[in-house]
Amino acid sequence: MNRQILLMEYPKGVPTEGTFQLVETSVPSLEEGQLLVKTLYLSVDPYMRSRMSTAKSYVEPFELYKVLQGGVVGEVMESKNGKFAAGDVVVGMLGWQDYSVSDGKALHKINPDLAPISTALHVVGMTGMTAYFGLLDIGKPQAGETVVVSGAAGAVGSTVGQIAKIYGCHVVGIAGGREKCSYLTDELGFDAAIDYKETENLLKSLREACPNGVDVYFDNVGGDITDAVILHLNQFARIPICGQISAYNATEIDKGPRNFVHLLKTSSLAKGFIVNDYAHRTKEAMTQLGQWVLEGRIKYRESIVEGLENAPQAFLGLFSGENTGKMLVQVAERTRSRT
């Protein structure tokens, strides 16, 4: 039997239980080139809300009355594809269901001897790789340099700071709230954290936290926070632009101080990116991140809800702030181990 969760409507406002429906179908059979994947973990993410709508977006809408799609860690149960074998653990975009059929093209194998396999949906997966590629490929941190990260307590930001510590940098996080800031310094080993909601003078706080200026600024937020950090750039600084949340909800064109002047004065670099720009380096990044997690050099938080039937609730919980760390749904246990 294959249970599936379907999208029943494009909700107005916050989705409700009626937005989803659980149905039971049979486990599909395979054609040549395909493989059958048993779902172990599902990822529920805020961005999925924008796919439950036909409004213009950078992602396609989910289809009504079809299985919802999202990040899945699964186990290959049967394979008619030479690149995968039964027992392989894989990660990719699959359905909210017990079993998915795939042609394997968008799946990546996970090494289960490194980090826990659930982490392939966050710190060893997309968010971890976003931190990894942005920081290392664009930021190019050198030992002794100062790295500032905004949105520092988020999934990407917290990994950025920990990788920068591995590289021997002085790491400063900017986050909102005392609790988040303590988490950064006390649990994740950041050298300093600035609570942008509490500080009376962000420029002064930055000057104190970054006595040698800023060499790398990993930008998750844009807006006023970015304006302030840019005034502290050292010569030849690097800015990976990962997110600009301050602009996402702007209803008119968001204006701010022109920042190219500061890039010019300091011969600094700014570059936007998304993790897909580095798709060809997925294996390298997942292996390195898995190793760091296994060694305890990168820490993370996850909240796990049990049972496919509870996936809608887990998703709705994202909007009421019930999770600390990455929200996952565990659908099944691994049945086989590789020999």
Added chain:
Amino acid sequence: MNRQILLMEYPKGVPTEGTFQLVETSVPSLEEGQLLVKTLYLSVDPYMRSRMSTAKSYVEPFELYKVLQGGVVGEVMESKNGKFAAGDVVVGMLGWQDYSVSDGKALHKINPDLAPISTALHVVGMTGMTAYFGLLDIGKPQAGETVVVSGAAGAVGSTVGQIAKIYGCHVVGIAGGREKCSYLTDELGFDAAIDYKETENLLKSLREACPNGVDVYFDNVGGDITDAVILHLNQFARIPICGQISAYNATEIDKGPRNFVHLLKTSSLAKGFIVNDYAHRTKEAMTQLGQWVLEGRIKYRESIVEGLENAPQAFLGLFSGENTGKMLVQVAERTRSRT
């Protein structure tokens, strides 16, 4: 005899003839490690005005009653420095005088078999190298790509466009005035020129001139023009930030649409630079630029005034718009040829 031009005052407003004085001294003798350079060409440049002042600036003020300094192409007459020999033609910052003594550290040799030696003060010198490094090292133009350059009729911009043509790009210049635009397309081989003073809709003009979008934007100006070009960036575009003249005279913080959002959406790169960032590659750039000028692939304009005694007038002429192209003073003829 060594004639010298001294700075006699820090002028208020536009300098006058009384700002300068010509004096006669004897030709200095050399110590070990030094060389004697006969001035062939002097460069007069607008930035020198800011050195005739004690106001805070990015350059140090000239000293009163001392010889003025500027870019010079000269001939080595005598050398007690193993790196230079009599007959060498060199370029560097030297005095407004017939003969200068140098330790050779800031001098570069010119190959007089390539472009005319006067071009080492512009298209084969600082402005040419600014175009060369910014375009090639940051812009990385590929054949078939679209390169847009603002301030396109200036010394840097006109060279940028011509190098981009050598690299097989579709080249669009933005400049102010019909005459400048005709110069770009009719004399320098740009594919299109946009007169920003005349166009009714810069966005539309850009769309028409760049049907395949913009891959490289060489930014000399910043401000509204840059805001418009950024809306046309292709995926993975590159922006060498060379100048932001729109901001130089701003009396309050210059605001504009936040541009990091667009760099993020297109995974584009922006990087500030100055030519000194590439000082270690001076020889490579001067050789390549000299070769291109010799081959007629890079064209330029220069205005030459004869005689050291006319250097002050040539300098003052910059502020009344008397020059077309680079303004130079020819002080002497070369006396020797290398064997």
